[in-house]
Amino acid sequence: MRPALETNPPTSPVLGENGLTQVLALVVEEVRDSISRDINGADLLYSLLGAPWLQSLLKAYECLQQYLRSSPRPYLPFASGLSRKVLTDVTPMVGPSPDARELYDLLRGPHFQALLLAHDMVAQKEFEPVLPPLPADLPIDEEAMRIVCLVKNNQPLGATIRRDGASGEIFVARVIHGGLADRSGLLRAGDRLVEVNGHPVFGLEPEQIINILAGSHSTIMFKVVPITDRPVNNQTMLYVRAMSDYSPHEDPAIPCVDAGMAFRKGDVLEIVDQTDALWWQAKKLPSTSLCAGLIPSTSLLKRKHKELWWSQPFQTQAGLQTLATVDEEDDLMAIDVRCVETDEEAFESEELKEDESECSSNVQGVYLAGFRRSLRLCRRHKTQASSYGQTCTSRCPSSCINALENPYEEVVRYQRHPEDTRRLIALIGPSGVGVNELRRRLIEVDPKTYQGAVPHTTRPPKSYEESGREYHFINREQFDNMAYNNRFVEYGEHKGYLYGTSIDSVKQVLDSGKVCVIDIEPQGIQAVRTHELKAYIIYVKPPPAESMKLTRKNSQIITKYYINRPFKDEDFQEIEEAGSKMESHFYQFFDHVIVNDSLQESCVQLLTTVRRAQEEPQWVPAFWIRPTDQRSGYGPLTSVLDTAH
Ligand SMILES: Nc1ncnc2c1ncn2[C@@H]1O[C@H](COP(=O)(O)OP(=O)(O)OP(=O)(O)O)[C@@H](O)[C@H]1O
Numbered sequence: 001m002r003p004a005l006e007t008n009p010p011t012s013p014v015l016g017e018n019g020l021t022q023v024l025a026l027v028v029e030e031v032r033d034s035i036s037r038d039i040n041g042a043d044l045l046y047s048l049l050g051a052p053w054l055q056s057l058l059k060a061y062e063c064l065q066q067y068l069r070s071s072p073r074p075y076l077p078f079a080s081g082l083s084r085k086v087l088t089d090v091t092p093m094v095g096p097s098p099d100a101r102e103l104y105d106l107l108r109g110p111h112f113q114a115l116l117l118a119h120d121m122v123a124q125k126e127f128e129p130v131l132p133p134l135p136a137d138l139p140i141d142e143e144a145m146r147i148v149c150l151v152k153n154n155q156p157l158g159a160t161i162r163r164d165g166a167s168g169e170i171f172v173a174r175v176i177h178g179g180l181a182d183r184s185g186l187l188r189a190g191d192r193l194v195e196v197n198g199h200p201v202f203g204l205e206p207e208q209i210i211n212i213l214a215g216s217h218s219t220i221m222f223k224v225v226p227i228t229d230r231p232v233n234n235q236t237m238l239y240v241r242a243m244s245d246y247s248p249h250e251d252p253a254i255p256c257v258d259a260g261m262a263f264r265k266g267d268v269l270e271i272v273d274q275t276d277a278l279w280w281q282a283k284k285l286p287s288t289s290l291c292a293g294l295i296p297s298t299s300l301l302k303r304k305h306k307e308l309w310w311s312q313p314f315q316t317q318a319g320l321q322t323l324a325t326v327d328e329e330d331d332l333m334a335i336d337v338r339c340v341e342t343d344e345e346a347f348e349s350e351e352l353k354e355d356e357s358e359c360s361s362n363v364q365g366v367y368l369a370g371f372r373r374s375l376r377l378c379r380r381h382k383t384q385a386s387s388y389g390q391t392c393t394s395r396c397p398s399s400c401i402n403a404l405e406n407p408y409e410e411v412v413r414y415q416r417h418p419e420d421t422r423r424l425i426a427l428i429g430p431s432g433v434g435v436n437e438l439r440r441r442l443i444e445v446d447p448k449t450y451q452g453a454v455p456h457t458t459r460p461p462k463s464y465e466e467s468g469r470e471y472h473f474i475n476r477e478q479f480d481n482m483a484y485n486n487r488f489v490e491y492g493e494h495k496g497y498l499y500g501t502s503i504d505s506v507k508q509v510l511d512s513g514k515v516c517v518i519d520i521e522p523q524g525i526q527a528v529r530t531h532e533l534k535a536y537i538i539y540v541k542p543p544p545a546e547s548m549k550l551t552r553k554n555s556q557i558i559t560k561y562y563i564n565r566p567f568k569d570e571d572f573q574e575i576e577e578a579g580s581k582m583e584s585h586f587y588q589f590f591d592h593v594i595v596n597d598s599l600q601e602s603c604v605q606l607l608t609t610v611r612r613a614q615e616e617p618q619w620v621p622a623f624w625i626r627p628t629d630q631r632s633g634y635g636p637l638t639s640v641l642d643t644a645h
Helices: 019-036 042-049 052-070 079-090 098-108 110-123 180-184 206-215 298-311 320-331 344-359 373-378 435-445 476-484 503-511 522-528 545-551 569-589 599-615 635-643
Strands: 146-151 159-163 170-175 192-196 219-225 238-242 268-273 279-285 293-296 408-414 425-428 488-494 497-502 515-519 536-541 592-595 618-621
Touching: 019 042, 019 052, 079 098, 079 110, 098 110, 146 180, 159 206, 170 180, 192 206, 238 618, 293 298, 373 488, 373 497, 425 435, 425 522, 435 515, 435 599, 476 488, 476 497, 488 503, 488 522, 497 503, 503 515, 515 599, 522 569, 536 569, 536 599, 545 569, 592 599
Parallel strands: 425 515, 425 536, 536 592
Antiparallel strands: 146 219, 159 170, 170 192, 192 219, 238 268, 238 408, 268 279, 279 293, 408 618, 488 497
16 A cells, blocks of 8 residues: 555544545555556456446445535425425516526426425425324233235245144244245244234134135235244355255145245255254245245255155165166176177287277377276276275265265355366266267367376286376285275276276376366266365266267277177167166266267367366355365264254
8 A cells, every 4th residue: 555545544534525535546546556566356456446336426425424514404494385486476577588587497397396396305304204193092901913015916925824723823934035025024934913804814724814815906914913032043145055856746744835946956055044943945046036945954854865765665775875776787788699708818909909009199299098998998897896895985984975864065156266276077977978088089179288197007017008107007905005095086897907096196187287087987976076176077968869879870889898889779778778877866966967969069068168167166065165174074064054043
């Protein structure tokens, strides 16, 4: 700041009449200097301070301040009366002077007359409400009643009622945030209803009252005894991502189906009211609606999920275990007898050919790691986790979230700072949909920005391979150690060798300032949804089988038995089915979905999405952003949601 400003004591600045404008002018000058010194944000601040609306606002403020000090009094109590009298005097004048004519025109002007009218209203203090006198014979024990008159429009009233079983009295059960009743500010949960449109409601059933309401036309009149102890609303705004689907129409327990709000897994919800322990009020984002809807609270939804779980013991439960089902089906893929591998050596040599061809995948001198066939095939053997006696949950306890335990995941808006490491991009999709094709094309577009992670393997290196380029070659003990210490995003076994993508390989790419682009299987989701990697997960969705038949005419699929072979109809069917299973279990973790129909369009969409993921604000789990000590286990989410009543 300039010395001129520094000399003023900050607590008691004595500003002249145009004090604020002067101060602002000095600040603007200061900010202009900062722009030339290239100080971050100075540009934005300069345009904000120079905005015409801010100048006008300041002028209005200063005028008000000035008049507050001088407390002006009306010159006349009835200025429009005087103006009318002058007009009556001037009208009959024969050959009035130019001054008299000008005065006449001025006084007749509608704006001038409106100004005088406003002046008189202020002078006579007509803006103060006139209340009717209280009746003299008011009984002492009379309860304070409030008469509420609401104008009906097309919107629902936005309130529910309940009947007290013991007393037969009717109460407002809840007022829906942003609804007609809430916006009136006159009806509150707990108010006792005495009359509706002149009908006493005592002893009536709620349905009868609803019929009275339905029959009323332009206005609804309530007579209520207001609640005396209003709960203090000290809740903070909360945003969550739904981890499961919910439909009020399929929930017999909801207090009012019409007030309920359906949501799908992955939807971001703004929780606007948690006063009720069972039923919260929320809006689905992005939302243009003023009115919130009822959704089950965390504890209620957990209870519902548990009840469902117990009532369907033989069904596959949503969550990470479902992988087994998807994968088993992969393995049970109808095996074409002609495809069965008979000669290990012949296969090996074919693999070698393929490896050699992949060796040449150098783009601008950069080797594209992580596209090897053996690595991709090993990821289809899903026995690895059990063979290590570990589940995903035990591998990454801090971030595993399943719908049964946490039906809502708390999220916050996150804008990556340009100096922070880039977010990991993880592509996921059913095998054969085109995940690797898209990933490869993205990296090839700009290998200086995008890069895959170098995987680890226990397989011995081939003559042309270099450690750290195709793979990090390590021994089994080292691999086991890394797996034991949760250092892999995912890993698996192929032909007796272990292959895996490590967190450190991903971090190495991110730390070099590049965007790391990997593909993952569903069991890798939790390992990348961490504060450390901040993965942005893109689901590559298969288009309908019929459409794939057209677009994949010249494409080839990698299988366990053939290195490459043309797609068959069964492949499309399988990809489609595997896709819908993947969606039904993991959709809540997908930040973006690309339907891979036309390859060209998918590539463009991928590039745009990946850029947006780095540059634009996104909803991310709150535990990524919270301080370290709050970032363990389910703690933050559960405690925030369960205690915030
Ligand atoms: N949109 C598309 N149109 C036409 N062909 C495509 C399209 N997307 C992918 N392909 C082709 O489909 C084949 C399978 O794609 P890709 O190898 O990327 O599968 P994937 O999803 O990575 O599965 P996996 O990991 O099991 O190999 C490749 O030959 C690829 O070129």
